[in-house]
Amino acid sequence: AQRVTQPEKLLSVFKGAPVELKCNYSYSGSPELFWYVQYSRQRLQLLLRHISRESIKGFTADLNKGETSFHLKKPFAQEEDSAMYYCALSGTAGNKLTFGGGTRVLVKP
């Protein structure tokens, strides 16, 4: 079975401070990992994928297979980063995604 754990339900940081959202996964094979974001009153959208090793809106995420983690980081948080963030894993047939419980990020001015 595959599982995604996001231990923090809420992260509150000040503008300009670093922010790190933790994501741990459990999967016996080689996982594909994603971060999705949901801004207020908007639909979920893909933020980044580990497969492309990209940086989106200043966010990066590194897959650590030894620690089975895929933490999301941004060195300088902005108020517009306030949103709900979901870590997700794809590892089985049918392109199914398994989501973590989500972390709400609040960036204070």
Add this chain to the structure above:
Amino acid sequence: NAGVTQTPKFQVLKTGQSMTLQCAQDMNHNSMYWYRQDPGMGLRLIYYSASEGTTDKGEVPNGYNVSRLNKREFSLRLESAAPSQTSVYFCASTTGQAVVYGYTFGSGTRLTVV
């Protein structure tokens, strides 16, 4: 450029009533999904359709049925609604390469069962 369209956006049902949530995508995607979103539990897969003509159970299928009407449409039916089905429901779709392109989500249906 609609993407994934869900109807209705809001619904209040009484316990025991039935209803169908509609989802349509215009991106020629093969795979479609229904998730429910509950606080602290993230999104949990109810049912999915890997391709037209096929449907499979996800993590929490009890109390739900689905129909992949054609390549564009994937509906979710609650035959006898229960308060435990109060949730926000999301439909999503993807090509055959979700790993590359990710999912496209609808805007959600907020369902309250009283």
